[in-house]
Amino acid sequence: MLPEKEVKQTVPLESSQSKDKGKKPVRMFQPQKKKPKVKSDNQNFTGYMFISPFLIGLFALTLFPILYSLYLSFTDYDLMGTPNWIGMDNYVRMFTNDPTFWTSMKVTFFYAGVAVPFRLVFALLVALALNKIVEMAGLYRTLLYLPSVVGGSIAIAIMWRQLFGNEGAINSILAGLGLPTHPWLGDPDTAIWTLIILYGWQFGSSMLIFLAGLRNIPKTYYEASSVDGASPLRQFFIITLPLLTPVILFNTIMQVIQGFMAFTPSFVVTNGGPVNSTLLYVLYMYERAFEYFDMGYASAMAWVMLIIIAIFTALIFKSSEHWVHYEGDSK
């Protein structure tokens, strides 16, 4: 049965859908079934049975809430009364009459713009170094992955706050080295950097993904180019980097979304301050929704961010045509 399937499948796509489509004609090779329709109806029912939990969740917990939130964004809903339609007021207020909104937008763009590349480059460099080492690679990998394992927990955010506190370990080290100490969290110029470093410090997952990507590159490529006399640096740019681009694409998209959505660090480490210098977007949205109960306005904020993320993701995907190299693609 299998060979037929492969013959039928002329488009060399990799996704599961195309494979399944290619398989449909297989039914023709089951002579006892004269009416394949009966069977396919049956399969339809079974298929929907299996994915029904997902479908219920999709409609009840994703699609409905998203549309409901769009509706709310045109109302003044405050959780007490009934929502009153106020048209574009929330959006107008946001863009023209709320400096805090713009502050949070700026802070978030700066944070995501610096922290995401920082983490990715860091993860890639460490993965490259680990890939070269044979002995004890497992131990290093474990140690370097540890910060990411625990990174999401509140305990780490609390620890970070103390680490960079006025009397924390960082200042203590600086004093010990005879360097000037600094109120890292109290200075609006440096507070955001403590959050960026916290984000970069948790590079472990990206590192593991890069490492897996590096291991997948055939050794023969390097051997062949060595014979041709290519230097390690040149090998990196002509072999490693191009073959790693799909992994980089995946990592970038996931990290950009994660970066825009960061909440816990600014909530716990700095609580948005000083003078809103670390007021990340989601933190401001949280304050609007759950401290001021300004549900309509917060919903509008959620939609603005959703559109921003969608645009960024689309742009990254679109640009990937130019820089992502799929093997067998360009040959």
Place this chain on the structure above:
Amino acid sequence: MKNKALKKTIQHVLMITFALIMIYPLVWMVSSSLKESSSVFVDAHSLIPKEFHFDNYVAGWKGFGGITFGTFFWNSTIISVLATVGSIISSTVIAYGFARIKFAGKKIWFVSMMLTMMLPFEMVMIPQYIMFNTFGWLDTYLPLILPTFFGIPFFIFLIMQFIKTIPKELDEAAKIDGCNNFQIFYRIIVPLVVPAMMTSAIFSFYWRWDDFMGPLIYLSTPEKYPVSLALKLFSDPNSVTNWGAMFAMSTLSILPIFIIFFFFQRYIVDGISSSGLKG
């Protein structure tokens, strides 16, 4: 030859130094939890306490408002375990549907699932809150646990990838023996995807244990708080006086994560490497 050995040594020295710098904050947290409370910030950087003060753990365990950390740990365990069971069972069932059964409209639903995977929770947080509010579910665990019973896209995808590595001939042989789809699922597929289910279960447990936003918006009675939320309150900079106890409870709160990591490391590393799961 000598040159090579030297190069290797330098490599390892650099790597060890780097690794130590990276885990310094973690070690610092543990060591601060053992320092005498008043001396946590005297020579703050030092990693070796002058005396080991395990009484910080005793003091911290008492918690606040008459509620001990025992309650908070119990709450976290309940939420994490139930949510994990829910997400693994549902995700495996859904993954089998997507990976093995041909049905009309599959492509659309699969694409919707991939899109849901990229949709951050924060985007549906407000409408979901209003929804659960109308159901009268605020200050219960339902909003934290129930949604996991509809499958988690990351786990569905991970388990699907795993199912695809199982030879189809197994399914077909079972079909010839008279098995229907449900029997194929639980007699053949489930036993074989246990590793992927383990990976998903570990991540699910991590995410639920660490979850902060959910409990923060849904729970209001301190008796119901999980560790994450309790710790935030316990560490409020305006009220903390016992720093040692605060570090002690912080350390304790990540202990379950550490233990799972050391026992099941292989599943985690494999999971991330093969699917690009975020950790």
